[in-house]
Amino acid sequence: MRRIFTIAANTFRETVRDRVLYGLVAFALVILPGSRLVITLSVGQEVRILKDFGFGAIALFGLLIAVVSGTALLFKELDKRTIYVLVAKPVKRWELLVGKYFGLLATLLLAFLIMGITLILTLLLMGGKPDGLFFLTIAGLFGQLAVITAVAMLFSTLAAPALSAVFTFCVYIAGTAADQLRLFADRMPGDLLKTAAQAVSYVIPNLQNFNFRAESIYNLPVDQSKIWLMLAYAALYITFALTVASIILERKDLK
Amino acid sequence: MENILEIDRLTKRFTDWEHFSLKSRTILDQISLEVKPGEIFGFLGPNGAGKTTTIKALMGIIRPSSGTARIMGHDILERSQEVKKRTGFLPENPYFYDYLTVGEFLRFCAALFGITGRQARQRTAELLELVGMSPAAGLPLRKCSKGMLQRTGIAQSLVNDPEFLVWDEPVSGLDPIGRKEVKDLMLELKKRGKTIFFSSHILPDAEALCDRVGIIVGGRMHRVGTLPELLKDSVSWIEVVAQHLPEGFALDGAGTQKVAGQLLIRLEGPESLDPALKKIMQAGGSVISVVPQRENLENYFARQVRTAKEAGQ
Ligand SMILES: Nc1ncnc2c1ncn2[C@@H]1O[C@H](COP(=O)(O)OP(=O)(O)OP(=O)(O)O)[C@@H](O)[C@H]1O
Ligand SMILES: [Mg+2]
Numbered sequence: 375m376r377r378i379f380t381i382a383a384n385t386f387r388e389t390v391r392d393r394v395l396y397g398l399v400a401f402a403l404v405i406l407p408g409s410r411l412v413i414t415l416s417v418g419q420e421v422r423i424l425k426d427f428g429f430g431a432i433a434l435f436g437l438l439i440a441v442v443s444g445t446a447l448l449f450k451e452l453d454k455r456t457i458y459v460l461v462a463k464p465v466k467r468w469e470l471l472v473g474k475y476f477g478l479l480a481t482l483l484l485a486f487l488i489m490g491i492t493l494i495l496t497l498l499l500m501g502g503k504p505d506g507l508f509f510l511t512i513a514g515l516f517g518q519l520a521v522i523t524a525v526a527m528l529f530s531t532l533a534a535p536a537l538s539a540v541f542t543f544c545v546y547i548a549g550t551a552a553d554q555l556r557l558f559a560d561r562m563p564g565d566l567l568k569t570a571a572q573a574v575s576y577v578i579p580n581l582q583n584f585n586f587r588a589e590s591i592y593n594l595p596v597d598q599s600k601i602w603l604m605l606a607y608a609a610l611y612i613t614f615a616l617t618v619a620s621i622i623l624e625r626k627d628l629k
Numbered sequence: 630m631e632n633i634l635e636i637d638r639l640t641k642r643f644t645d646w647e648h649f650s651l652k653s654r655t656i657l658d659q660i661s662l663e664v665k666p667g668e669i670f671g672f673l674g675p676n677g678a679g680k681t682t683t684i685k686a687l688m689g690i691i692r693p694s695s696g697t698a699r700i701m702g703h704d705i706l707e708r709s710q711e712v713k714k715r716t717g718f719l720p721e722n723p724y725f726y727d728y729l730t731v732g733e734f735l736r737f738c739a740a741l742f743g744i745t746g747r748q749a750r751q752r753t754a755e756l757l758e759l760v761g762m763s764p765a766a767g768l769p770l771r772k773c774s775k776g777m778l779q780r781t782g783i784a785q786s787l788v789n790d791p792e793f794l795v796w797d798e799p800v801s802g803l804d805p806i807g808r809k810e811v812k813d814l815m816l817e818l819k820k821r822g823k824t825i826f827f828s829s830h831i832l833p834d835a836e837a838l839c840d841r842v843g844i845i846v847g848g849r850m851h852r853v854g855t856l857p858e859l860l861k862d863s864v865s866w867i868e869v870v871a872q873h874l875p876e877g878f879a880l881d882g883a884g885t886q887k888v889a890g891q892l893l894i895r896l897e898g899p900e901s902l903d904p905a906l907k908k909i910m911q912a913g914g915s916v917i918s919v920v921p922q923r924e925n926l927e928n929y930f931a932r933q934v935r936t937a938k939e940a941g942q
Contacts, residue, residue, distance in 0.1 A: 380737065
């Protein structure tokens with residue numbers, strides 16, 4: 375536990391010092407003037423459009439952090455051989471992986487905090503108010519990216535950052551359309567093809583479990599069970615991805 | 630007392646894609662050696678002999694293909710945590726997180742052993758002092774010179790006060806003063822009861838430092854023993870420089886060469902020195918210097934490689 379925390383804290387320090395947060399300041403500077411534009415364009419719809427725009431931007435910036443850092447962290451450690459010193463200390467490889475994961479998650483959380491506060495301020499400025507659904511939506515976005523970060527780290531045990539990033543991005547796209555994907559798989563011709571497609575559609579994380587954007591923007595009621603499902607699904611999927619990643623890393627010769 | 634390190638028939642094969650087919654290369658071929666408590670053991674061999682590969686296998690960075698190794702009686706794979714708690718490792722050409730300062734890095738390493746807070750700060754300060762890096766504690770690692778990284782690497786290997794040190798090329802990248810300081814540090818650590826296993830491809834690094842050395846050539850353990858023992862059969866000769874000798878002066882079985890008005894005479898073996906000196910005197914010459922020469926390790930290695938290859942054929 376202590377070692378995982380130490381590595382997480384160090385990873386947090388690494389990613390924060392890695393100029394990721396500077397990009398977020400830029401985000402804050404984009405969304406404020408961006409909201410002005412919205413006001414003049416659509417009278418009466420400002421708050422709704424601002425929310426939509428804000429959620430989209432948070433998802434996009436969060437995705438960038440998760441994919442870029444998630445795929446690069448382990449690779450950098452291997453590439454620059456800084457991992458040698460870690461492995462020779464009483465740190466197990468899975469502890470290293472899990473520590474790095476939570477360190478990156480902490481950075482992501484900080485980023486969400488900065489972006490969320492900026493969005494709330496803009497919202498208040500325009501006479502809107504964040505409600506429970508607003509926070510739930512942002513939590514959902516964070517949940518998606520927590521899963522995607524784990525996927526990015528899993529790919530990074532197998533491939534170089536650029537390739538892992540492309541794969542992770544594909545998983546994100548597929549994951550946000552998971553239900554459609556499943557329907558599509560069910561209609562595949564031929565048993566073999568169908569089974570294969572279904573298997574793929576189940577391995578890919580269903581990110582629709584985390585999506586409250588529609589409810590939030592149109593003020594629809596949310597089912598309690600959907601929240602529990604989201605939490606359980608995230609925990610399970612992250613455990614699954616990190617376990618597979620650990621098994622791969624454990625057997626690997628570090629070069 | 631039991632051995633600190635026991636390597637038993639350690640073998641490592643790397644499999645690579647080469648010309649569209651899988652090729653397996655044996656990099657370590659049944660390496661065996663033992664290191665006793667309290668000794669400084671030099672692991673010597675030319676570039677590419679497999680020193681770093683052996684050390685990586687010991688530290689759990691790569692997996693041996695076969696064979697075993699035990700450190701302080703624990704199998705390095707099955708009891709890796711016990712081993713690592715009591716071992717310190719310096720990698721070859723160390724490189725560390727460039728986003729940390731020297732001090733932050735050492736505190737991070739200490740934290741991995743559960744040393745935190747004031748204890749960690751104190752330990753860090755001691756280690757920086759020990760390796761002569763105190764003024765550079767706040768320097769970002771990305772601004773460190775090669776020598777400073779080496780010293781930082783040595784400091785981090787000592788953070789858990791280990792009984793056994795595994796250092797890969799500890800004096801490479803250091804200037805002569807730095808080399809001396811590191812060698813003195815090794816002797817000091819030995820005095821404190823530590824055991825040191827270090828690699829080098831330079832003989833003078835090992836001389837006057839090692840209790841025993843092991844020589845690895847082409848992935849095979851060549852010999853293990855004390856240096857004089859190993860170099861006993863290495864070629865040695867004596868160079869005599871004389872002047873005022875008559876034209877055409879020659880000695881049986883010795884090469885001569887005129888250099889700037891003086892004569893350089895190369896004698897094979899110490900037994901020919903006395904007669905040679907007598908002859909020089911009789912011819913009216915005067916001796917300027919007599920210097921015994923020994924083959925350097927590079928030549929020694931080259932010869933061993935040749936013998937090893939011939940034996941292999
Ligand atoms: N990951 C790897 N895959 C394939 N071959 C490797 C790998 N690592 C090392 N080798 C090969 O193993 C051999 C021994 O390398 P090693 O680094 O152990 O030598 P060394 O004795 O440490 O040499 P040096 O004095 O240059 O540090 C070299 O021929 C090298 O090319
Ligand atoms: Mg080496």
